[in-house]
Amino acid sequence: MRRVRYEVNGGPEVLFAEEAPVPEPGPGELLVRSEAVGVTLPVVRRMREGAEPGPLGGEVAGTVVAVGENVTGFAVGDRVTGLCFSHGYAELALIHQAMASRIPDRATAVDAVALVRSGLVARGAYQAGRPRPDDAVLVTAAASAVGTLALQYAKAAEASRVVAAVSSADKAEFVRALGADEVVLYGDESWGDPVDVVIDGVGGELLGPAVRALAAGGRLVAFSSGGGTIDAYELLARGASAIGFQMAAIARGKPEVYARWLDELWELHRNGTLRPRVFAEIPLAEAAHAHEIIESRRNLGKVVLMPQG
Incomplete structure (x- = not known):
């Protein structure tokens, strides 16, 4: 599978695409075929300021293709979105079930990464x-x-x-x-x-x-x-x-509040109260360009990477 990572910190120029093995879902994890990945300022900052190179996490939306042990409430074929804390800039990404939620039938993967987090x-x-x-x-x-x-x-x-x-x-x-x-x-x-x-x-x-x-x-x-x-x-x-x-404190410490907020969020989207804005949909291999847009403050709304494009 394709993924994007970086070798040294210091700027978007160190991002590059590579071929990598398909990850295996561990206990409680979902393997998701990514259709959209949201680029966030915290990830851009961590890459710029971090002492050590590391995986590029992010908001991922797509379809579950495999599940690990002890997964409950999700199955292969479910459309989900959630935070990936390992390699999120990838065609296939791991999301822990605690950080995952279903995407309504009426919504797209791009809708999900622009709206949920x-x-x-x-x-x-x-x-x-x-x-x-x-x-x-x-x-x-x-x-x-x-x-x-x-x-x-x-x-x-x-x-x-x-x-x-x-x-x-x-x-x-x-x-x-x-x-x-x-x-x-x-x-x-x-x-x-x-x-x-x-x-x-x-x-x-x-x-x-x-x-x-x-x-x-x-x-x-x-x-x-x-x-x-x-x-x-x-x-x-x-x-x-x-x-x-x-x-994260709400998601981990108050799961019932998190679930209620999530339901309210999708309802506000359905009735038109919340209208997320997407500034750009960019191919995964051009992730450096996506980071440059965020760092230069040029975006008007969400910047989304498209792994399957």
Whole structure:
């Protein structure tokens, strides 16, 4: 089978395609013939910053072709999506059953990788901010896969004002079409009137202006892998709070909540409330190009690799 891996860290130029043996599913694992693989910023960052080369994991969607021992609830022929923590950039990938979910008949594999992980993170991060219907909400990385869905969640929840923070002015029309009432740029001196909740998917140096955008008693929810430091005085001056959100903690620690959120997510997709955006569908062998798009912040929505293309 074909897969993509890298030998040394440092940039997208080290990605290359190779032939590899078909993996054997272990206990609790599903072997999936991949039809779509979602490219995520955390994976791109790990490749860039990691001390050691390693497998490129990711969001995988496709059809189960084999199951390991002790698998329950899934069978050969099921269409599933889930996170692969080994070699996800591949024609065949392993997903543990705890991280897998079925794809509804009406949805495609591309729908699944554009919606499921990004939608669950967007929903969970938004909820972690304890929003009220009349709150003003600001979303950073608003043109990203998670950000586009977080904007739509905020509008559906009847936020009084939804502000999209983006890296460049050429993204303004795109995020306004998704429901943003206002658009600000990362480099703007001010992000306008204060907001009650900031959903931050960037981290790093952007944490400073994100905290300063908060109203009294506001909440910053950080879900980014970008790190960064928050000035405690800035929180104190506003009586504000910072909250970290990690989707894996819900998936592993609260499976019943995870399952309920997943059902709600697909229903919101079915009724048109959530409309994931796909920026590009790229052949697997061109994964380096997909990473370059993410790193340069050019994507408007999800970047998807197509293993069978």
